[in-house]
Amino acid sequence: MKIVSLVLKYLPEHLADVQAGIERIPGAAVAQDDGKGQLIALIEDGEGYAVSDSIIAVHQVPHVMSVTLAYEYSDEVFATEEV
Template sequence: MNISSVVIMTKPEHIQEVLESLEESGLCDIHFHDEKGRIIVTIEGEDVYEETFKLKAIQEIPHVMSAEMSFSYSEEELQKAINEFERVQKEQEVPEILENENIRAEEIVYKGHIKAYID
């Protein structure tokens, strides 16, 4: 599931018409609008292709001057990041110096990187 926020711009005199069109379209959820013609909505899709389809449809609504994604959340991206983190965790063992309970912290001299103790 992907969720993105979209900033839509229209002329102030067309804001009600654009809001009604957005509401009727079922493409998005409206969260904010102001008297200057700015509208903030969110769109959801199973993937980026569905979101892109919805964004293009919003851009085609009469009197929409611009509609651009602002922020995006993607479960797929999150899962990739989690998988990469878990892979790195498995590959990197904790250095012996950090596991040795007989070494006092005061005795460790930091040299800019823990790898200096491993190599």
């Protein structure tokens, strides 16, 4: 499981378009929106898509001016090689 949170900036008059664009992305949801041009989006991986693909899609949502990765979690364990 992988989860990330992103902070997005946009012009407040485009709130509805930005929220709708985020909600169309697989695994993405708007977690918090201040209504003043800044929101927090959560992305969780799922069957058939990767978190990285969804992050790229968020960058392409119309009217989004910037995207900042705020938090990343992964419960995947990386195997270490024996020497």
